[in-house]
Amino acid sequence: MDKTNEESNAKVCEYLTFRLDQEEYGIDILKVQEIRGYEPPTRIANAPPFIKGVVNLRGTIVPIVDMRLKFNCANANYDAFTxxxxxxxxxxxxxxxxxxxxxxxxxxxxxMRAAPDIESIINSDAIIGLGSLSDRMLILLDIEKLMSDADMGLVADV
Structure with a gap:
């Protein structure tokens, strides 16, 4: 059996990769609906600091979580790449x-490798593991578990 056939038989998981500060993360592409440029959301009173507010997306009110604030990144600048x-x-x-x-x-x-067992700001259940491709290392997140954490309260755990 040739190499291309073997690769096509392996289960490939696709991840949308994004950057937060100096780290690169990956989330299941099937959970992604769309990618938009940043626009300042409407603030919600008494929301945690990492919940920036809400936006109206074609008639749906969408809560906006700033992952940089959630993960305590050093800087959370809003620019053309945000x-x-x-x-x-x-x-x-x-x-x-x-x-x-x-x-x-x-x-x-x-x-893919198992995530090391270390204390982190991210709930360890929300880290699937680490992915590596040549010189890139990705922190693979279970975004549903992360968003259903008690402090987030955005998605009911099913």
Whole structure:
């Protein structure tokens, strides 16, 4: 059997990759509805600082989470590269603000490793593992688990 046939038989998972500060993350491409430029949302009183507010997306009110603030990144500047990834999670639409979107990366199981067991600002259940492709290292997130954390309260855990 030739190499291309073997690769096509392996289960490839596709991840949308994005940057937060100096780190690169990946989320399941099937959870992504669209990618939009950043526009300042309408603030919500008493919301946690990482929830920037809400936007009206074609008649749907969408909460916007600034992942840079959620993950305690050193800087959260809004510039031409800042984007909002609109996610569809359990029939709930949520937007996340990231520094930039890189690309869609297909990873086979051999390119994924378990996440190290270390204390982190991210709930360890929300980290699927680490993906590597040549010189790139991705932190793979289970975005549904992350958004259903108690402090987020945006998506009901199913």
């Amino acid at each position: 984007v909002v990834i609109i996610l569809n999670l359990h029939q709930r639409i949520v937007g996340i603000v990231v520094d930039s979107v890189s690309d869609v990366m297909g990873l086979v199981p051999e390119q």
